[in-house]
Amino acid sequence: MKKSNPVVIVGGGPSGTAAAAMLGKYQIPSVIIDETSKIGGVIYRGPLRNTATLPHLDDNLQRAMSALRTRYEKHKSFIELKLQTRVLGPEGDQHLLLSEGGGLTTLEHNELILATGCHERSVPFPGWQLPGVMLLGGVQLQIKSGLVKPGSKMALLGTGPLLPLVACQLHKAGVDVVGVYEASAFNKLAKEAVALLHKPKLTLNGLSMMSYLKKHQIPFRYGHGIVSAQGDTYLEQVSVAPYDDQWRPDISQAKPLDVDAIGVGYGFVARTQLAMLLGIEHDYSKVSGYIPKLDDNYQSSQKNTYVVGDSSGLLGADAAICEGQIAALNIVHQRGLLDSATMEKEKRKIERKHARIKRFRFGFDRFSARQTGLLDLPQDDTVVCRCEQATKKQLTDAIDEGVKDLTTLKMRTRIGMGDCQGKTCSSYALDLLHQAGHDKNTGVIKPRFPLDPIPFTFMEETLNEQV
Template identity: 50%
Template sequence: MSMRPIIVGGGPAGMAAAIELVNHGQPCTLIDEASRLGGVVYRGPLRQGVTLDYLGERYRDAMQALHAEFSKVSHAVEVKLNTRIVGGEAGQWLYALNEQEKVEKIDFEQLLLSAGCHERSVPFPGWTLPGVIMLGGLQLQIKSGVVKPLGRTTIVGTGPLLPLVACQLHRAGADVQGVYEASSFGRIAKETLAMLNKPQLFLDGLSMLAYLKRHGVPLHYGWGVVEASGQQEVQEVTVAPYDDNWTPDLNRAVSLTTETLAVGYGFIPRTQLTQQMGLRHAYDADGFLKPEINGWQQSSEAHIHLAGDIGGLRGGEAAMLSGRIAAQSMLKQSGAISAELAEKNRQRYLTELKAVLRFRVGIDSFTQRGSGQLTLPREDTVICRCENALRQDIDSALEQGVQDLISLKMRTRVSMGDCQGKMCVGYCSDRLREHTGKADVGWIRPRFPLDPLPFSAFQTETEEA
């Protein structure tokens, strides 16, 4: 068993944790599925001469400072890039698909999971058409410095990523014809006090709105998507005013010609691994499943720590702080530092973290989803893209008395495909909770492997064997 702490995820949380561990004399191993460290917000430009302007000045400076700090301790960090964790068991081991495309078993005594998040899918008629792309995926194209969206781009959804990507697209020379924020302007006005806990972030947001106005990119509050349409690809998007419950007013719907439709409804934690490992989870008020975490970033298994967006979406600054707190717990457990010093360090990081969390409360309240979006799919709208399960299949199962996700999976095959529910379980759990009135409708434990494996992963060393 490895005596070195194992960190899964080389984003801000994982890097910050590794720095803390090494600074207190504890070498560690850092595993990431990408070809470089920094996390998904930093990913994209691998070529020389591509700048990091898309990050914004403040966050770019923070990430560059983190990389500089990491470089000072990198001699004591075993970094495994291009290595994807495809399964694991709590208290025992992980399975990784390494750079040679072989599955290897990794034992651990202490583990930190900072696996990040993935985008929330919201199905509506036409959401599977070519040209309809999730906002995070479109942002990755911008980061490449090579790919731009085709023709006119319309942005729909909710959250601070909408104006950010709109600004980035415009700077890259794309034609942004409009941004449609589902939440009303009144909501954001009510949360101004909470968001002033991080005045620089608040001012950054205002500067983005000013940029869009100055360059003639309209931003519509309280409007959202109704449907996308086209023959072989998206050609038109219909938007309409939303009420406070996000139910569209179809009498005032407007159709727009568009070649790219970017959809962003925020992110949810990547919990497939924590679920498979049998850690305790609970439903967040926003409908997603998240693992239980205490004040030391410990999961329900004390030697397994969780940091970053895997415990809830709070941004890069909070991810770094949660990683540093988790490291204090790991150092205390291993006896590398005293309990008193660990607590002192934890309190220092917690003070910084609380200001970020107060800001996030305002963001979360502003972007709180309405149940009206559940009515967007028509009967023939695909919900599970892997198994081609339609909304009418979900409706029939509910009419037949289905009360939980496991039963819904058995009746409709949702979540049985390669993505294991990343795309469809959110909508399905929302529908179940609305239908049953229960906050907890169960969950589907992902199976091994979490991602499809190449045949090379199973090839033995010799033909005879």
């Protein structure tokens, strides 16, 4: 293999950019493919237009965004960016099919790093399809990237550290935040105090955010969550209630809130559709969904193909950077540019940091562990699969009649047959199967090629070029 062959990296977030920078340090070229117009991923992408001030972004986030940009700038002579480019899937042996610049192209790879990140876990409930009901990451993306207020009067509901962060960002952007509702009880968080001390700076950051909310009289309620959303043509009101330890709402204590938008966040799922199309072996994780089987260098069952960042398990941006660096170090070693002893020394240093992050993150995972009460939020007529309009009753009827796996459930109800290929509905459907006692050989809704629809104009132009 020629040393000049670029490593292909899918995803320009923290892990992909860190991998490219590490490769560049040893003068190995790389190509980063990303579907957006800026590197940084959802978390560090930053505003898509120039602005004099960023009142809604805290100092820590701005420093992290700056550090990612510095990492790229230092080694950019070895990094080629293919922005606003989508990977549609594998094309033959060691090639990817890309949608870029108004047409279709292919890109060869000898070494491939997948840093495709994650997508949000959808939790259906009555009214969840109303305009104004948004997932928490989407709310944050509007605030950070577009400098757009998602609403004027909002509530945030769900679980995890993103809740207070987004609440602070919204308030600083001028949104009236009427309340923040965390599904888990406070005493459950207190039990994770030792785990949280593995990242004291992040823990202090969280305390600072909670202090900000208290100072500005923004209610933060532990052990509360969503019941339903109401409105004629758009969101006008949301019902919240106390949750028990299984996250079942006490309807007798439900409280209405007048809002024009809400952010709902009950976790994320690893984005592994491309990895599956490439034939990489996966295992199921309750926290992250299906994640690839990897060795300690983040190499998959496919030789010279690595998976890093949230697409290999949900540990956050700092851990993603570590994983990208370790995968890159292994490539440097494989190319003969780093001896085994030096490589292992550098790797151990990164692994120690990664281990601290993992212990911290596992504490939050235990605190925010998804409970079965969420499965009971939808009513029989609540749509679960938006693409095919499949309802909860259709899914539960099929399971009651003997369906035990996702493939059969897909054939019976058409879930996963739409354009999103199950990204919206499959996690909920899988949880229903597990609740019914089918936790073995439940399978997965397999992704289809191409991962995104190809416009007919693209295909026509490509055919004309070939002729």
